[in-house]
Amino acid sequence: MTIxxxxxHNMQLEHWGPEYEANWQPVYGVPWTDVTFEAYDAAMGAVDRAIVFGITAQAVGMNTPDDYTARFVGHNPAKYIGFMGLDPAAPDALDRLERGATDLGLRGIKLYPVLAGFDPTDARYSAFFARAQHYGLAVLWHFGATPSKAGRLRNSHPLLLEDVAMRFPDLKMVIAHLGHPWQKDTALVLRKHANVxxxxxxxWLRTWEGFNALIGCVEWGVADKLLFGSDYPLWTPAEAMSALRALPARYGGKGLPSLDPDLIEQIIHRDSLALLGIG
Ligand SMILES: [Zn+2]
Structure with missing residues (x-):
């Protein structure tokens, strides 16, 4: 079975502009380590396929060039799938989308509204999402917490995705991190919108919250829409899988609802590329 x-992420410190050292390093406590393809490829030995991207957020000076990501996946295009890191509020967003989808063979888009400072519900970005849908791109959204004091959390709530999902029902989208700490809100969005x-x-980082989130997704009937992701280089896929597999035993059987270990295996082995239409 495929994992x-x-x-x-494939990011280099220069893609962060001043943002990492100013707003993340003080919280994370460690400098950024540039992602080399060799280190990346070694870590991805634990999986069969991986989607890789950087981040662009003009408001805070972040930019991962699309050519860089295309070159990165070009080392092993049979295994790796590149997404553009775009900012729909940037003036070149549509041009980058067109070129990334056609010339560069990138298959999706990573968006980061909390740092880019855009409101996902704003209809001015409709042309952007219409083009993404036209090209069959998948859109992965960072929703939820950020350590950066530069961002507005009000732009990062998963309920904001509803407007895009209703305007573009065929667009395949992913809410990263289950929108933590708003996992229950995310579950309701997944329940309503077939392609989200x-x-x-x-x-796995905040184990009590994660345990509850997965139980909540089972109770709301959306556990089959959960996809495996590591957030490398913060965690390797091997670390992520072992931390996920440790969750059921951590609280289950202690008077609390039990989390089925099979559910974790189903998430890890989900045919995510087929679900996102980029297999
Ligand atoms: Zn990430």
């Missing part, structure tokens, strides 16, 4: 990691999925990256 797909839908959430990995969520990745489980970082759900």
């Amino acid at each position: 797909v990691d839908v959430h990995t 999925y969520a990745d489980v990256s970082a759900q």
